[in-house]
Amino acid sequence: MLNIIRSQIYIMKRDIYYLWATGIVFLYFGAVSIETFDSYLAGQDLSGSFITPVITADMTYVFLMFAVLFSSRIAGWDFTDKTLNYEIIYGHKRSSVYFGRAIVGIGTGLIRSAAVAALIVILPTAAFGWGWSVPVSEIVLRYSIIALELIRLMAFVIMVSTIARSNVAGAFAGFAAFFIPVIVTAMLNLEEEKVKSISFLSSCLSISEVSSFENYTTDYILGKDVTIFLDRLEPQFSSLLAVTAILFTAVYLLIGYAVFRKADIH
């Protein structure tokens, strides 16, 4: 499996797709950050704890793009030119071929998403200090759940890419799985509480839930008006999201492997 991981990393360094994908997503991140700053943050008393929640809510699609574009490419592209065949005829077990790619696909998407998350947290904190708007622990908890949901989404994309033997099919399925629940809940005009109660069923709904801070108040601290975000993830709800994310991840990966293990590779 280690050899498969090494060869995938070697290809990624030479495949211009990854460079383009990373560049475009980071451009989008920059554009959204600027727009968010202009819309919500201009004129505010800034701090890391204030900026991070505001920008995080708008970064959902950045995480989505990294997750889907990278995991689908790594899992499905080598079916197209059959270079995946070498791994089997070279004596790697099918489990190594499949899970080796899953590790690289998930790891790559996570690392880039983590880079974005780090920028969101570190830059404003370095510039303005953390502040009092929300505790660090709350941000850590929410980002941890976002990470698990991204892993779940990537596992789904890897499953589809493997079964369909196509990175395009995997990417399409990933984007569909992300947007369809949002569209459906909007069309049904569901109440917020109802959406929250079913959010564990979908990565998108879960990420939307944990990345948004709806309730806030203003307090006067150390001579300044400070916005305080009141929303906190309940332990029961966050546990539910984490467990279902892990469970669905395992199910998707195992389904993908079950199909791949018995498939004829032409």
Place this chain on the structure above:
Amino acid sequence: MDKTVISVKELTKQFMKQKAVDNVSFSIKEGMICGLIGPNGAGKTTIMKILGGLVLPTQGSIQLYGGFSEKELAHARSRMSFMIETPYAKAKMTAKENLTKQCLQKGVPDLKRIDEVLEIVGLGDTGKKKVGNFSLGMRQRLGIAGALLTKPEIMVLDEPVNGLDPEGIVEVRELLLRLNRDNHITILISSHILAELSQMCTDYMFINKGKMVSFRSAEELRKECSDYFCIHTDNDSLAAAVLSEKMGITTFDTADDGSIRLFDNFDDIRTVSKTLYENGVIPLTMYVHEANLEQYYMNMVGDQNAEHYKISDIHNEA
């Protein structure tokens, strides 16, 4: 050359309604160069894919180095190399980059081997040219280079000379013969170029419509492809009866033009012609026909019912 390295038993592969491989069994011993011969769609590539683990058999089993579990087969494949169909390569990478990737996939620590194999196959000067711009022959050479990366003990090659110019074909043939002779590499090779196979193989497998038609050593094949005596007479059916009843000869058949092909006894042709004449058959022409592998192959796969006629069949037709 006694150790069996590849063993296939009652192998069958069904794709939807079609049996691509139908109850095939064979064994390949260490040191053999075994030619796998058959027309397009015969099942050659499917057999190689099953050996390589790309395709799973519907029925039957394979053993590589005596191992048959998934783990044992995977380990055995690490000692082998395969080149199946058109070699797989990343079109936007160079030859060296593709082979580097393969080295990483296979866990080959010595990347200097890449330059060695590129020189061996004549791609040492491709530099930054992307594989996507390679000709078919160059891609074939790259596939052979990939098969040589790890100094395998067994090579399974699916039409390796496809697309090569005559000079390239000779180079590959000499390379494979040298590898077999000097490094004791066992080779399973499929090809349509029968003349090429006849210059290197120690054994031959003929396959048609998924079924094994024949497995012969080079020596056996040489004898079977040997000459026959062709006799045109004025009465072929009577001639056949004379040969079988008067002379006790049964190893003959009748060609499409009515001539009789005698596979034995043609060193005693005076007795044959005398006996025919005495029994009212006039030999019109008699000559030795030298057969070859290609003709043998056409007989094998062209007409499955081309058996030697029995005397009763000839009487019925008369």
